[in-house]
Amino acid sequence: MSTVVDFQKVVAVAGGFPVLAGLDIEITKGEIVHLRGSNGVGKTSFLRACAGLLQIQNGDATVLGFDLRDDRIAPRRYIGLLGHENHLYKDLWVREHLEFRAAAVGADQHDVEAALQRIGVSERLWAVPIERLSAGQRRRVAIASVLVGRPQLWLLDEPHAALDREGREVLDEILIDAASSGATVVLASHERDLSKSVTSRVVTLRGGRLWEDSGAA
Amino acid sequence: MLHEVLLIARKDLRVEWRSKVTLGQVAPMGLLVLVVFAFAFDANTRLLELGAGGLFWVAVLFGGTLLIQRAFEVETDDGNFDAFRMSTIRAPSLFLGKSLGIFIQVVLLELVLGPGIVLLYNVRIDDWLLLLAAALGGTLAFSVCGVLWGVMAAGTRVRATLLPLLLVPILAPVLLAGSRAFETAFGVRAEAGWTWASLMFVIAAVHAAVGMGTFGFLLEES
Numbered sequence: 001m002s003t004v005v006d007f008q009k010v011v012a013v014a015g016g017f018p019v020l021a022g023l024d025i026e027i028t029k030g031e032i033v034h035l036r037g038s039n040g041v042g043k044t045s046f047l048r049a050c051a052g053l054l055q056i057q058n059g060d061a062t063v064l065g066f067d068l069r070d071d072r073i074a075p076r077r078y079i080g081l082l083g084h085e086n087h088l089y090k091d092l093w094v095r096e097h098l099e100f101r102a103a104a105v106g107a108d109q110h111d112v113e114a115a116l117q118r119i120g121v122s123e124r125l126w127a128v129p130i131e132r133l134s135a136g137q138r139r140r141v142a143i144a145s146v147l148v149g150r151p152q153l154w155l156l157d158e159p160h161a162a163l164d165r166e167g168r169e170v171l172d173e174i175l176i177d178a179a180s181s182g183a184t185v186v187l188a189s190h191e192r193d194l195s196k197s198v199t200s201r202v203v204t205l206r207g208g209r210l211w212e213d214s215g216a217a
Numbered sequence: 218m219l220h221e222v223l224l225i226a227r228k229d230l231r232v233e234w235r236s237k238v239t240l241g242q243v244a245p246m247g248l249l250v251l252v253v254f255a256f257a258f259d260a261n262t263r264l265l266e267l268g269a270g271g272l273f274w275v276a277v278l279f280g281g282t283l284l285i286q287r288a289f290e291v292e293t294d295d296g297n298f299d300a301f302r303m304s305t306i307r308a309p310s311l312f313l314g315k316s317l318g319i320f321i322q323v324v325l326l327e328l329v330l331g332p333g334i335v336l337l338y339n340v341r342i343d344d345w346l347l348l349l350a351a352a353l354g355g356t357l358a359f360s361v362c363g364v365l366w367g368v369m370a371a372g373t374r375v376r377a378t379l380l381p382l383l384l385v386p387i388l389a390p391v392l393l394a395g396s397r398a399f400e401t402a403f404g405v406r407a408e409a410g411w412t413w414a415s416l417m418f419v420i421a422a423v424h425a426a427v428g429m430g431t432f433g434f435l436l437e438e439s
Contacts, residue, residue, distance in 0.1 A: 048299075051299075051303065053299060053302060053303075073433075073437075076302070076303050076305070077305045079303065081299060081300075081303055083296050083299060084296070085295045085296030085299075086295055086296065087295060087296050087297050087299060087300035088295050088297070089228070089232055089291060089295075089297065090294065090295065091232045091235040091236040091291075092228075092231060092232060092235060093235075096231060100224070100228045101300070103224050104224070104300075104304035104305065104306055105303075105304060105305050106305045129235060145300075
């Protein structure tokens, strides 16, 4: 199994506060890792560090074979990030937004319709401005934006937020499919049931460090 | 690279087309600025005619600053700044694409303000070529300076107030050069208008080079 994320004693600081305080974690290809922990333990910071959006101050950090201390931009083309926010251009129509995102990550435009259908965004909404969508529909469009890029590493922060039951099930299927086709998924979530149905490993953070690691379930 | 530049510019223009901020809010605001100046000068036609060039560029500065703020507000809203950084589009293309989007919007603004100063300030145009060249140089300089300084302000919480604070001193030479070139084109000043117009192209070229070289760094550090 090849290593996708390898953090050794990683320290990262945000706003003068050490959000990652010597984190050691290794994630291999095809895993679906559920990040858990209380608010402020470093889950989001870990995802952002993996995406190269948070600078590593100390330690060794490699993502998809790229040393983040040398180059934190290069791995981004293989990463799909979904944060707390949806990263949506609210004035654009759903389809326009997806087409832009697909072009921006060098994805195939033909995948746009497939991604929207897969996540269950009804065709009647494709020509509707995103600002008119409900919170759940926006979350689905945001997930479709990640899906369309066919990332090798999915970094998802509370991806189930605002989704209804059907949406959660569809998302879980997407994540399982992605992992079975060789992608790696790391998702931060407070949902306890998630670990049983989807994830292959549960990692708990505390104080910016690894606190508990279930390993392979 | 051209494909990436056009992709960004097209997206920005589409966002503006859907929201109608440029034509619906900024252009009327620019016209209001011209009207307010007319009142401030007590409708003194001679004074207004003399100062028309400068007043035009002040109105462009006000309206254009709003457009630049809007261009980066779209990127910072809903966490888009992260997606902007995560895209595979190269930083120089992002810079040029944003600049092109701003350029086209400022041109639209000027197309509204231009007839405005002719009608309100009783301006007569003696040298159309100089006027168009100065407008082109000034708009180019405004667009690239705006995007370069806009990205610096974008990552801060006080971006709404910081951007004008950064931009106005930086654009002062453009304002001065644009005013002088327009005054020559309007026939109210016998100075070398082409020299002033050329200066704006130089400012645009310098900022474009700096922007293409540093935009990636600024984007990461914002």
